[in-house]
Amino acid sequence: MPSTPRLAVDLQTVQGGFFGNRGIRRYALGFTGALARRSAVRAMLFNPGRPWLEALPEPLRVRGRLGWSTTAQFRELDDGDTDAYVITSPFERVHPGQSVPPPYVVESGLPVVSLLYDLIPEIVDVYPPELMAAYWERRPLLTQVDLVITLSEHVRMHAIERLGVAPERVSVVGAGASDFFRPPTPGEQPRELVARHLPQIRRPFVLSVTGWSAHKNAEGLIDAWARLPADVRRSHQLVLSCVLPPEACSAWPDRARSLGLAADDVVVTDFVDEAVLRALYQTARLFVLPSLEEGFGLPVLEAVRCGCPAITSNVSSLPEVLELPAATFPPQDLDAMAGLVQR
Known part of the structure; x- marks a missing residue:
């Protein structure tokens, strides 16, 4: 893989999916924005069945033919110039019959990387039975991807001990607060x-x-x-x-x-x-x-x-x-x- 990878990033979670405006959406935007600032985002993939975002943060207003791809467009336009497919929300609920990652990505043999925020639903009783059923349906995905990245060592150990992911396939990337959060400047009230x-x-x-x-x-x-x-x-x-x-x-x-x-x-x-x-x-x-x-x-x-x-x-x-x-x-x-x- 080149020093600056060329990534296709699944961003459907920011379209108002299951996690709404919660921290996962905010982290996915910040994470992808950081990749975009390094010119590592070749494509952002969205769900055509969900509302389009009216605006994106500045770092994500990328140019290029794949800047606003659906997975169907990605299948048609990709010329083999993508290094990995990145899932920003592995437990995102999509329409029955769809999959994460899309079938085309699976069939292409493209390496798949997934963020893992936590395994809270199996640790603390937070979901009703119907949501837990969807959670358990999605969970095996994390054992099948090429690399799992977590925000903390705590979650890395959960991936290893609870999911059975090999230690060499789990990395901690951490998190950082946006520069938007700062003390008030002179004149602010x-x-x-x-x-x-x-x-x-x-x-x-x-x-x-x-x-x-x-x-x-x-x-x-x-x-x-x-x-x-x-x-x-x-x-x-x-x-x-x-x-x-x-x-x-x-x-x-x-x-x-x-x-x-x-x-x-x-x-x-x-x-x-x-x-x-x-x-x-x-x-x-x-x-x-x-x-x-x-x-x-x-x-x-x-x-x-x-x-x-x-x-x-x-x-x-x-x-x-x-x-x-x-x-x-x-x-x-x-x-x-x-x-x-x-x-």
């Missing part, structure tokens, strides 16, 4: 941005960028918040940046009330764009990621890049991201979590 978009935030706050899935342990953070001294809770709010499914919108507020918390002690933001998310990082007193399991933990890096102090649980990949034992806690020890938040 992140507090005003937060106040305009999230008027329910009225006091200094502790932030967690989280999710509804059980592995995120947001309910554990709410429980720990309730154990803080009353004067701390009166002077601060807990802000959970998260999009909840409709059936869950009342669950966290109900839990907070059941613990004796006031109605405005816990704020759930719903979706926020990246500008507001950055402003939240820039203005929070503390960032907390209390997860039971992660494949990496990108929000920790984003918070720190924005100048926000961060603490995390001491399990899975998170000690690789925040190499500061004094800033970690056992995620199921609510008193330890509350004590570190207060400190």
